[in-house]
Amino acid sequence: MRYLSTKNAKELYKALLLLKNEDEIKRFLGDLLTPAEIKEFGNRWKVAQMLDQKIQYERIEKATSMSTTTIARISKWLNGTLGGLGGYRLVLNRMKQSTNKNAHHTSS
Numbered sequence: 001m002r003y004l005s006t007k008n009a010k011e012l013y014k015a016l017l018l019l020k021n022e023d024e025i026k027r028f029l030g031d032l033l034t035p036a037e038i039k040e041f042g043n044r045w046k047v048a049q050m051l052d053q054k055i056q057y058e059r060i061e062k063a064t065s066m067s068t069t070t071i072a073r074i075s076k077w078l079n080g081t082l083g084g085l086g087g088y089r090l091v092l093n094r095m096k097q098s099t100n101k102n103a104h105h106t107s108s
Helices: 007-018 022-032 035-052 057-064 068-078 087-107
Strands: none
Touching (some): 035 087, 057 068
């Protein structure tokens, strides 16, 4: 996984950290990636979210048009059985924490 530590990769990480809101992220990724890449990454993220919700592969495949092979690979990364880096789990957990905090504040 040397590619994650190259100078160019590190510069990309620094650039991403400078983005302040959804509009800035959309603009940056819209320039950086092709529409097909954005769709692919969005679908992979949707697969991870659906797997986290214990939704069956067949429903995920229909909802995202991703192959069962890709869904299985994402499942292995999500569960740490294919050597994933824990990125999916990290963000899913943070999203849950954020949702719980918002629900707590709005119910008070």
